[in-house]
Amino acid sequence: MSLNGLNSLYREVILDHSEHPHHKQSLSEATNKITLKNPTCGDVINLEIKLDGDKITDIGFTGEGCTISQSSASMMTDAVLNKTTTESLEMAHIFSDMIMGKKHSQSDLDKLGDAAILSSIMQFPARIKCATLCWWALRKSLGDEDDD
Amino acid sequence: MDKQLQQIRKDFPILNQKVNDEPLVYLDNAATSQKPNQVIDEIVRYYQNDNANTRRGVHTLGERATEEFEAARQKVQQFINAKESREIIFTKGATDSLNLVASTYGEDNIEAGDEIVISVMEHHSNLIPWQQLANRKKAVLKYIGLTADGQLDMADARKQITDKTKIVSIVHASNVLGVTNDIKQLAKIAHAHNAIMVADGAQAVPHMSVDVQDLDVDFYAFSGHKMLAPMGIGVLYGKADLLKAMSPYQYGGEMIDFVEKYQSTWTDIPWKFEAGTQNVSGAVGLSKAIDYLSGIGMENVENYEKELVSYVLPKLLEIDGLTVYGPQDADHHSGVISFNLKGLHPHDVATALDMDGVAIRAGHHCAQPLMKYLDLVATARASFYIYNNKQDADELIQAICDTKEFFKV
Numbered sequence: 001m002s003l004n005g006l007n008s009l010y011r012e013v014i015l016d017h018s019e020h021p022h023h024k025q026s027l028s029e030a031t032n033k034i035t036l037k038n039p040t041c042g043d044v045i046n047l048e049i050k051l052d053g054d055k056i057t058d059i060g061f062t063g064e065g066c067t068i069s070q071s072s073a074s075m076m077t078d079a080v081l082n083k084t085t086t087e088s089l090e091m092a093h094i095f096s097d098m099i100m101g102k103k104h105s106q107s108d109l110d111k112l113g114d115a116a117i118l119s120s121i122m123q124f125p126a127r128i129k130c131a132t133l134c135w136w137a138l139r140k141s142l143g144d145e146d147d148d
Numbered sequence: 149m150d151k152q153l154q155q156i157r158k159d160f161p162i163l164n165q166k167v168n169d170e171p172l173v174y175l176d177n178a179a180t181s182q183k184p185n186q187v188i189d190e191i192v193r194y195y196q197n198d199n200a201n202t203r204r205g206v207h208t209l210g211e212r213a214t215e216e217f218e219a220a221r222q223k224v225q226q227f228i229n230a231k232e233s234r235e236i237i238f239t240k241g242a243t244d245s246l247n248l249v250a251s252t253y254g255e256d257n258i259e260a261g262d263e264i265v266i267s268v269m270e271h272h273s274n275l276i277p278w279q280q281l282a283n284r285k286k287a288v289l290k291y292i293g294l295t296a297d298g299q300l301d302m303a304d305a306r307k308q309i310t311d312k313t314k315i316v317s318i319v320h321a322s323n324v325l326g327v328t329n330d331i332k333q334l335a336k337i338a339h340a341h342n343a344i345m346v347a348d349g350a351q352a353v354p355h356m357s358v359d360v361q362d363l364d365v366d367f368y369a370f371s372g373h374k375m376l377a378p379m380g381i382g383v384l385y386g387k388a389d390l391l392k393a394m395s396p397y398q399y400g401g402e403m404i405d406f407v408e409k410y411q412s413t414w415t416d417i418p419w420k421f422e423a424g425t426q427n428v429s430g431a432v433g434l435s436k437a438i439d440y441l442s443g444i445g446m447e448n449v450e451n452y453e454k455e456l457v458s459y460v461l462p463k464l465l466e467i468d469g470l471t472v473y474g475p476q477d478a479d480h481h482s483g484v485i486s487f488n489l490k491g492l493h494p495h496d497v498a499t500a501l502d503m504d505g506v507a508i509r510a511g512h513h514c515a516q517p518l519m520k521y522l523d524l525v526a527t528a529r530a531s532f533y534i535y536n537n538k539q540d541a542d543e544l545i546q547a548i549c550d551t552k553e554f555f556k557v
Contacts, residue, residue: 005168005503006554010496015555041495042512042525064525066493067555127499 009124010067013117017071022078024070025060034141035063038133043069047137054084061134068118068127073134075115085142091115092135092144099128152444157535159184159440170505173543178323178351178484178531179509180373183437187376190436191429201425203402217428220435221418227438228368229359230385237391237418238431241382242350243273245369246317248384248421249346250277252394253367254315260286263313265343267292267300267329268521269322272514274348274369278317292318294521298325298474306337313343320352320368324513324529325474326457326481328352335364344390350374351484354533355453357446360385372430376437381430384421391417398423449534453483456532460541461485467548469557473527483532486513489548491557494528500554501528504547 030048037044043065050058059077076095080088094108098119109116121131139145157163160182165172174182194216200209202217218233225233239245254277258264264278268291282289290313292305300318309316316338321328335345344366352358354375360368367390372381386394396403396414400423405413414420441449458478464470469490475481489497498510509529512519519525530544 006500009499010554040511042516042519043495044525066495068496124499127495130495 008120009127011117011120013114014067014071017074017114018067021061021070021074023060023081024062024074026062027058027060029058030060032141034137036133036137036140038065038069038129040129041066043130043133045069045073045134045137047073047134047141049138049141051085054086056080056083056085056088061137065133066127066130068121068130069133072115072118072131075113075118076134076138079111079113079115080138087111089139089142089144092139095135096132099131152448154537156184156444157537159186160535161185163535167505167507168503170503171543173504173506173536173540173547175530175532175536175540175544176507176509177354177374177533177536178513178529180379181354181376181533182535183376183378183433184440186440187378187433187436191378191433194429194432199429202428203419213428216435217426217431220431223435223438224383227442228353228383228385229361231361232388234416234418235385235388235391237384237386237421238426239369239382239384240380240427241371241373242348242369243371243382245367245382245384246274246346246348247277248397249317249367249369249386250281252397252421253344253390254278254281256393256395258282258285258287258314261312262287263290263310264288265290265292265305265308265313265316265338267305267318268294269298269300269325269327269515269518270317270319271323271348271350272516273350274317274319274346275517278315287314288312291517294325297476297480298522299327299480300329302330302333305334309337309341309343311341313338313341315346316343317346317348320347320349320358321355321482321484322474323351323484324486324515324518324527326484326486327474328356328482331363331365335366339364351482354441355482356450366390372434372437375434376440377434378430381427381434383434388417391421394421396423397421400424444534452534453532454478456536456538456541457481457483457485459538460530460532460544463541463545464548467545467552469552470548473522473524483536484529485531486527486529488524488527489552489557492551492555494526496555497528497548497551500551501544501547504543504550506530506544506547508544 027048031051032049045063061073198212200213202214221236222233290308331347338345346367347365349370353370368385373379403423461478473486494510
């Protein structure tokens, strides 16, 4: 078994987030809601956000998915909670670029928190959609629909 | 026999490679099969010697290409025992074949209130064409359900097919559940109600002997690429009388009789349904693939795959937390085996197996209504073919056990 290969994708942090996802719940007072599907595998994410002015004061997600999609959503909710929409969308773009292999400064990557560890997904092109689904949901729910 | 099949791996150069530093174990045959040297060489031979457009010129290469294309048609006719070669239409694949029937026969014959009967185990290619036709015509789309062990519920079939039914279209062998449906019996039921019987044979023709006259189907669709032939060539069989009465599928070169400024007439079947330049190298490759399979014998193919399933299925079922969908006994299960590991998403299973060099499919297998019916999001799927062996089965089992250990499920 190429355990090294698996270890490079499924780092401990990723497995932790998937086993004990953060903010995996539905919100009672969401201001923005969206459901996105990954048509290739049927995975679904329901993302709920509570905006107070321009600030994300609460966030939660539900749905089904693989280890990567669940941990990515968990890490994303950690990263964007208590951030402004502008900051959050900037992070979404950094994440998207990072996963596509574009270079970013360390300070940019630091903004993503745990989520930066998903850069390892680059080596697994078939799984990129699993990691990006939640970030797409975030962008859509905040009205940012532009392609990169 | 077994010995002969042990030998054939050398005909498939692609199998002889390492993936992620492990020897490749290719178990995604329900998605597409690999191609033997004989087929690859035949396509090269065609392009190096005989390539020209068919039925257009009078020059020698044009005649050769036409001859080979028509010889391939006869080869297919004999392979599935059609009555006449003009009942064989070349298409892009099973999807194209089924769309052809829906948009010609279906468009011409379905009216508001008519019923079209399919089953919940259909691949999207034998579902969406009928769903959209029914929506366009305000017809009723009905689904035959499954028995508890995932087989087609024939009692329900008798209920769903009524005198209002005009078309019954059912998959011959499932790409998810590993079951083979009794198309002959379904055709009898359909005909008793004056409905036509369509069968999707994409997962059947590569693996078993198919006789369209014995099945008494009106239309039968399959793809070349799942049976050792290249991608982009497929077949629609149709009874001559039905084909003759049908409107063309597409319009263009070589499907016409006479074209005037404001009117045209169509040429005879099968060419009426083959507009534009055809995939001659694909047909030539398919012909060679049929030779290859016939050389082994379809009964031997079927028996060998049965032997593999009898070997691997019990081993899979022994794995703690592993669920196999469809029948649990090897006698009723084809080489298409869908499964899930408790506590792990099938995408993670497929990635982990790939790290071990084992190629399987994960997802909804283009059968979303079936997934919903089974209350699943997705499954993993291992599917076997003639060049797989017991060692491949052992590698699969080992890789699943490694995966369980890694993810602690």
